[in-house]
Amino acid sequence: MLAIQTRIALDDGPKDWGLYLDMPESYDVAAELDATVQEAVNGGAQRHEVERMAAAVMERRADSGAADFEAREHLRRLLDRIFGG
Numbered sequence: 799m800l801a802i803q804t805r806i807a808l809d810d811g812p813k814d815w816g817l818y819l820d821m822p823e824s825y826d827v828a829a830e831l832d833a834t835v836q837e838a839v840n841g842g843a844q845r846h847e848v849e850r851m852a853a854a855v856m857e858r859r860a861d862s863g864a865a866d867f868e869a870r871e872h873l874r875r876l877l878d879r880i881f882g883g
Contacts, residue, residue, distance in 0.1 A: 806839050824863070
């Protein structure tokens with residue numbers, strides 16, 4: 799059986815994620831989203847698992863715009879690039 803492991807490194811900022819740029823914590827939120835997705839993918843998680851983990855961060859950090867359409871759409875495009883879509 800052939801096993802393929804995907805390794806990624808993310809450095810997407812608050813503008814990439816569509817976060818509220820006038821909130822200083824947006825940089826921390828973007829870094830947390832990057833780390834969550836990166837650790838999940840590099841740990842071998844499947845697409846739906848990565849999506850679930852990122853969604854939990856997005857809901858918890860919604861005050862910075864992380865649960866808004868733009869952030870969810872960025873996640874979808876990112877996962878399409880990683881997993882195909």
